[in-house]
Amino acid sequence: MGLSLVEGFTKSLAMTVLSEIGDKTFFTAAILAMRHPRRIVLSGCLTALIVMTILSASLGWAAPNLISRKWAHHVTTVLFFGFGFWSLWEGFKEDGEAEELAEVEAKLDADWKAEKGEAKSNSKGNDDLKKQQRSFLTQFFSPIFLKAFSVTFFGEWGDKSQLATIGLATDENPFGVVLGGILGQALCTTAAVLGGKSLASQISEKMVALSGGVLFLIFGLSSFLSEAEP
Structure with a gap:
């Protein structure tokens, strides 16, 4: 169990760092931190990523209870190979990083303008009426926190790193996967928030994607050569 915990931790940490650096959620955190x-x-961003990591690892842990462990092992192997080739393909694409950064900026700019317009239209309203109209969540959490949480959570849903975490938790110790994933998310998100857009624009997305692709292929080969635990 101890070795499985360490393996799950190290694999999850490496996979998370290489998957999240330069990802949409990375750019989102960087741009939001500038405003x-x-x-x-x-x-907000880190809370969303922690919740997503725990949820994904729980799904991976429950998968062998829903289908046979042998089939879960085979599905995980295919996922790793698929993500490996996917990452390599993204690495060889041109302008992948610029397009992704531009897409995130455009979305956040649209939200930013919409919020400013709404704020101007409501500036003449009564303060008591505004308090009554505030949603339940905004009475306990900062609107900025909720925005960072929601944008990150739904941006990460169905992402490659989430599916990879589910697959990894199927074969490895889920507790180790959670610890490694949370540490990796914390490192990447902190770097994005502190470094800002300048750091995000200096990262070589191609090298990160290629490194992540090689890592996924190694995971897939390791899973292919190992037997599913009974």
Whole structure:
């Protein structure tokens, strides 16, 4: 169990770092931190990623109870090979990083303008009426926190790293996968928030994608050569 915990931790940490650096959620955290207090943005983004990591690992842990462990092992192997070739293909694409950064910026700019327009239209309203109209969540959490959480959570849903975490937790110790994933998410998100857009634009997306592709292929080969635990 101890070795399985360490393996799950190291594999999850390496996979998370290489999957999240330069990802949409990375750019999102970097851009939001330029417009809002970094502490709130970091807490919102990181909370969403922690929740997603725990949820994904739980799904991976439950998978062998829903289908046979042998089939779960085979599906995980195929996923790793698929993600490996997918990452290599993304690495060889041109302008992948610029397009992704531009897409995130455009979406956040649209949201930003919509919020400013709404704020201007409501500036003449009564303060008591505004308090009554505030949603239940915004009475307990900062709107910036909720925005960072929601954008990150739904941006990560169905992403390659989430599916890979599910597959990894199927074959490895889920507790180790959670610990490694959370540490990896914390490192990447903190770097994005503190480094800002300048750091995001300096990262070689091609090298990260190629390194991630090689890592996934190694995981897939390791899974292919190993037998499913009974």
